Amino acid sequence: MSWVREQFTFQDLQRLLFKLAERVKAFQGLSPAEIGEVLAHAEKCTFEAGMTIVKEGSIGTHMYIIIDGEAAVAKKGRSGAVELARLGATDSFGEMALADNETRSATVTAETPCVLVRLNDNIINSRPEIGVKIYRNISRVLSARLRSADEALAWRL
Numbered sequence: 645m646s647w648v649r650e651q652f653t654f655q656d657l658q659r660l661l662f663k664l665a666e667r668v669k670a671f672q673g674l675s676p677a678e679i680g681e682v683l684a685h686a687e688k689c690t691f692e693a694g695m696t697i698v699k700e701g702s703i704g705t706h707m708y709i710i711i712d713g714e715a716a717v718a719k720k721g722r723s724g725a726v727e728l729a730r731l732g733a734t735d736s737f738g739e740m741a742l743a744d745n746e747t748r749s750a751t752v753t754a755e756t757p758c759v760l761v762r763l764n765d766n767i768i769n770s771r772p773e774i775g776v777k778i779y780r781n782i783s784r785v786l787s788a789r790l791r792s793a794d795e796a797l798a799w800r801l
Contacts, residue, residue, distance in 0.1 A: 667734035668709055670781045678774050685767040691754040700751040704741030706762050707782075710734065713758030719750040730755070739782045742768065 671679050689708070691697055698704060700720060714732050718725040728750060731737060737752050742765045768775035 668736065669785050670707070670709070670736050670739065670778055672781050673777050674774065678771075678777070681771065682763065682767050682774065682778075683761065685763075687762040689760045689762045691758045691760070693754055693756050695754045697752045697754060697758070697760070698738055698748050698750075700748050702748050703745065704738055704748045705745055706764050707736060707738035707742050708752075709736045709761040709763070711759040711761060713760075714755040715752050715758055716755050717750050717752050725751070736785065739785060742782065743779070 671682075674682070688711075689697075691713075697708065697715060700718075710731055710733055712733055714730060715735075715737070716727055717729040717731065717737060718727050720726075731752075738748070740746070740749065742763070765775075768778055
């Protein structure tokens with residue numbers, strides 16, 4: 645079974661606009677018009693429970709924002725996959741792909757049916773005034789995750 649890609653309807657965009665502006669960390673500080681412009685270039689993706697959204701080691705060019713559903717983030721370890729996080733509505737993942745287009749550092753799997761916004765860097769790079777805000781916010785998200793990982797690692801050593 646594969647994922648479904650759709651274009652957003654006008655009603656989808658209106659509902660999302662307010663939800664994203666208030667809750668998605670990557671969109672903090674963006675005006676409703678700026679978020680609307682980003683969404684106009686985004687895709688809506690749906691995944692059934694159990695489907696892999698991104699796979700560790702694959703090349704990434706998109707980031708995702710969960711609109712509805714729950715996903716698990718896992719990384720290969722010495723003894724198999726280790727769950728790193730559970731994500732829900734308004735959480736994002738894949739942000740590093742926008743910055744470096746390198747391989748994915750973890751696998752993300754839909755735990756329940758998921759509706760996602762999928763973004764690539766086209767709109768971010770074509771509109772620097774929007775891109776700088778999004779990249780600033782992404783750096784804050786990644787910094788918080790790194791601090792959390794450092795803390796978890798320190799308690800294991």
